[in-house]
Amino acid sequence: MNTNDPRFELIRLCRDGQASIEELAELEVSLREDAGFREAYVRYMNLDVALSSVAKVLPMPMVTSALRQRNRWLAWRPLTAAAAGIVFGMFCTSMVFGFVAQRAAVKKIPLSVFDAGLEAVEQILNDGLPSQAGQWGVDDAKVVPADGNVTPLAGQYMLRLEPIPREKEVKNHTSRAYQVLDLRSLPAAAMTADAEVEVSASFCATDGDVSSRYLIRAIALDEAPAQATKNFWSKVESDGVVSESQRFDTAPGSHGWQSFSMTLRLPPGSKTLVLIFGAVPPELPSRPASVHYLDEVQVSLLSSETLLP
Amino acid sequence: MSHEDSLRVFVRSLLFTHDEEREVMQEVAVVLWRKFDADMDSESFCRWAFGVARMEALTFRRDRARDRHMFGEEVFELLSKTVLEQEDSLEAERRALDTCLQKLPDDQRYLVQAAYAPGIKIDQLATQLGRTAMALYKTLHRIRLTLMNCTQRVLATEELT
Numbered sequence: 001m002n003t004n005d006p007r008f009e010l011i012r013l014c015r016d017g018q019a020s021i022e023e024l025a026e027l028e029v030s031l032r033e034d035a036g037f038r039e040a041y042v043r044y045m046n047l048d049v050a051l052s053s054v055a056k057v058l059p060m061p062m063v064t065s066a067l068r069q070r071n072r073w074l075a076w077r078p079l080t081a082a083a084a085g086i087v088f089g090m091f092c093t094s095m096v097f098g099f100v101a102q103r104a105a106v107k108k109i110p111l112s113v114f115d116a117g118l119e120a121v122e123q124i125l126n127d128g129l130p131s132q133a134g135q136w137g138v139d140d141a142k143v144v145p146a147d148g149n150v151t152p153l154a155g156q157y158m159l160r161l162e163p164i165p166r167e168k169e170v171k172n173h174t175s176r177a178y179q180v181l182d183l184r185s186l187p188a189a190a191m192t193a194d195a196e197v198e199v200s201a202s203f204c205a206t207d208g209d210v211s212s213r214y215l216i217r218a219i220a221l222d223e224a225p226a227q228a229t230k231n232f233w234s235k236v237e238s239d240g241v242v243s244e245s246q247r248f249d250t251a252p253g254s255h256g257w258q259s260f261s262m263t264l265r266l267p268p269g270s271k272t273l274v275l276i277f278g279a280v281p282p283e284l285p286s287r288p289a290s291v292h293y294l295d296e297v298q299v300s301l302l303s304s305e306t307l308l309p
Numbered sequence: 310m311s312h313e314d315s316l317r318v319f320v321r322s323l324l325f326t327h328d329e330e331r332e333v334m335q336e337v338a339v340v341l342w343r344k345f346d347a348d349m350d351s352e353s354f355c356r357w358a359f360g361v362a363r364m365e366a367l368t369f370r371r372d373r374a375r376d377r378h379m380f381g382e383e384v385f386e387l388l389s390k391t392v393l394e395q396e397d398s399l400e401a402e403r404r405a406l407d408t409c410l411q412k413l414p415d416d417q418r419y420l421v422q423a424a425y426a427p428g429i430k431i432d433q434l435a436t437q438l439g440r441t442a443m444a445l446y447k448t449l450h451r452i453r454l455t456l457m458n459c460t461q462r463v464l465a466t467e468e469l470t
Contacts (some may be wrong), residue, residue, distance in 0.1 A: 003454040012450040016431075017326045024325075024378040031384050035391075042391050043402065045322040047453055047460070049314070050403040051425045052327060054410065174468045217469040233470065245465035276469045 001040040001251075011044050036251030039211070109190065111181060111197070111273075111299040118143055118152075118159045118295055129178045129274070131229045137178035140164070141294075153202050153257045153295040161279050163289035174215060174278040177294055180225050181273040183266075186301065191268045196302040200261035201277050203248075207290040208255035214292070215278035216262050217245040220270040228272035242267050257295070263302070275299065312355055316362055318399060319392045323366040323380060329373075336365045359389045402460045405467075409459035417452050424449055 001007075007030060013019040014027050030037045114134045115123060126137035140162040145152070152158040161175040183191075197218060205212045220242045221228040221235070228235070236243055246262040266273075279292035320337065321330045340361050349357065363385050370379045380388070392399070410418055423434055424445070435442040 003458055008450075008454060012446070014325050016446045016450075018446070019325070021378060028380055028384055031380070032387065038387060038391050039395065042318065042322055042388065042395060043399070043457060044453065046318045046399045046402060047406065047457055048327075049317050049321050049330075050406050051421060051453075051456075054406065054422075054425070172468060172470070176469065215465045215469050217465060236470070243466065245462050245469060247461040247465040247468070278469050280468060 001036045005040070007037060008040070008044070011041055015044070015048065034251070035211070035253065036249075039249070039251070106302050106304065108198070109301045109303065111183075111186075111301055113181065113275075113297050113299050114179060116297045117155045117157075118297075119155045119157050121145075121157050126178075129229055129232055129276075130180050132225050133180050133182040135180075137180075139176045141175065141177055144293075147291075147293070148206060150204050150206060150293055152293075153204070155295075158204075158293045158295040161292045161294060163279075163281050163291055165289045166281055174280050175292065176276055176278045178277075179275045179297070180229060181275065181299065182225050182271070183220075183273055184224065184271050190301060190303050191266065191270065192304050193268060194304060195266045195268070196263045197266050197273060198261055198263045198300045198302055199275055199298075200259060201297045202257045202259040202295050203277075203279060204257045204293045204295070205250070205279075205290045206292075207288075208250075209252055210290065211252050212250045212254075212258075212290065212292065213280040214248045214250075214258070214260060215245065215276070215280065216248070216260060217243065217276040217278075218262065218264040219243040219274040219276075220264060220266050221272045221274070222267070222269050223271055225272045228274070232274070242270075259296075266301070273299070312351075312358060314400070314403070315355075315392050315396055316358055319359060319389055320362050320366060322388050322392065323363070323385070324370070329369060332373075333362070333365050333369050336369070337362045340365065355393065359393075363389070401464055402457075405460040405463040406456060408463050409456050412459060413452070413455070417455075420445075420448065421452060 010019070010023060010027055010030070013023055019027065027041075031041060115136060118136070121143045123136065123143065125141065125143070126135050128137055128139065130137040136159070138159070138161070141159050142162075143157050144160045145157055147158075147160055150158075159177055161177065164170060164173045164175055166173060197220075199216055199218050201214075201216060203212070203214045219236055222240075235241060242265065244262060244264040246260070248258070248260040250258050275297070277294055277297070279294075281289035316337070317330070317334060320333050321327075324330050324333060337358070341358055344361075367379055410421070413421070423429065424431065431445055432442045435445045438445070
C-alpha cells in the first residue's frame with residue numbers, strides 16, 4: 001500500500017487516540033478485509049515501536065531550543081515569503097510566473113531500451129550486469145513464451161526469473177535482471193537540472209496467493225557505459241553516484257501482472273543509466289519459492305518542455 | 310527479530326496509544342515470567358506469548374480504556390499472523406531505520422527524539438514548541454511516512470546490491 005493512501009490518516013487517528021467509534025470500526029473492517037492494509041498497519045506500528053526504542057537509547061537532545069528557533073522562523077516564513085514575493089513581483093512579475101509555468105510543463109521522452117518487451121527469444125543474456133548497452137543481463141533467467149498459466153503481458157514472450165530459495169545460503173536472494181542505457185546520445189538541452197528518468201516495469205508471479213516483493217533500482221553515472229560498469233558494485237556505494245531504489249510489495253491474492261514505476265533525478269552530465277529489476281522470494285519457508293516474470297520495461301526522460309526542441 | 314520485539318509490535322497494533330502498550334507489555338512480561346515453562350519450544354512459546362498478550366490487551370481495553378473498543382477475534386488472529394509472517398521483514402525495516410533517521414533534516418530528527426522520549430506528553434511538547442498538539446501529531450505522522458518510504462528504499466538498495 002502506497003503511503004499516499006488516504007487510509008494512513010485513519011491509522012494515524014487510531015494511533016494518536018483521536019479516532020471516533022465509527023473510525024475504529026472502519027479500521028477494523030479494513031484490517032479484516034484488506035491484507036495489504038493490514039501489512040501497512042503492522043509496518044506503521046513496527047516503525048512506531050522502533051522509534052520509541054531509538055528515543056530511549058539516545059540522549060534527549062537540545063530539541064526544545066533548536067525547534068523553537070526553527071518554529072519561530074517557520075511562523076514568520078509565510079509572511080516573509082509573501083512580502084518578498086510582493087517586492088520581487090513589483091520588479092519582475094513575468095519572470096516569476098514564467099518560472100512557475102516552466103516547472104509545471106514537463107515533457108516525457110521515451111528512451112530506447114533494448115528489447116523492452118523481452119521478445120528476442122534468441123538473444124544471449126549476459127551473466128550478471130552487462131558491460132555495454134544493447135543487452136539484457138540476468139542472474140538466472142530466460143526469455144520464455146506463455147509459461148503454465150502465465151501469459152506475456154504484451155507480445156509473445158517475457159522474461160522468466162528463476163527463484164533463489166530462502167534456504168539457499170547466498171548473500172542475496174533477489175533474482176535480478178539488468179540493463180545498461182547509454183545516455184550520451186541524448187540532446188544536451190534535455191539534461192536540464194530538473195531532469196528525471198521514470199522507469200516502469202511489469203511483474204507477475206506464479207503464486208499470487210502470497211505477497212511478492214519486486215524491486216527497481218536506477219543508477220546514474222557520469223562515465224561511458226564500458227567504464228561505468230567496471231568495478232560497478234564498489235562504485236555504486238560512493239557518494240558521487242546518484243541512485244534510487246524502490247520496493248513494491250503486492251498483497252496476497254494479487255493475481256496477474258502488476259505494473260510499477262519509480263523516478264530518479266538525473267544529474268546533468270550523466271552518461272550511463274544502469275537499471276536493475278528484481279524479484280524477492282516470499283518469507284514463508286513453508287511455500288515453495290514462486291517463479292516471477294518481467295515484461296514491458298519502459299524508461300522515459302521527464303524534462304522541462306520549454307528547454308527541449 | 311526477537312520474540313519480544315514481535316510481541317511488542319503485536320501489542321502495539323492492538324492498542325491505540327503508547328501508554329496503553331507500555332502498561333500491557335508490563336502485565337504481559339509479569340505473566341510470562343510467572344508461568345514460563347522451560348520445556349516449551351520456540352514456536353509453542355511464541356503462540357502462548359501472543360495468546361497472553363491478546364488476553365492482557367483485551368482485559369486492559371475492557372477495564373481501563375475510555376472507548377473500550379476492541380478488535381474482534383478474526384482481526385486478532387490476522388494481526389498476529391501478519392506480525393509473525395513478516396518478522397524478518399519488520400526486523401530489516403527496524404535496522405534500516407537508523408540510516409533513515411540520519412537522513413532526516415535535523416529539526417525533524419530532534420522532533421522525533423523529543424516526541425518519543427519516555428514520559429513525554431504531546432500536549433506539553435506542543436506548548437513548549439509553540440504549536441498546537443494537532444499540528445504536532447500531523448507532522449510526526451508525515452515524518453513516520455517519510456521514514457517508511459525511506460526504509461523501503463534502503464532495503465531495496467540492499468536487496469539489489
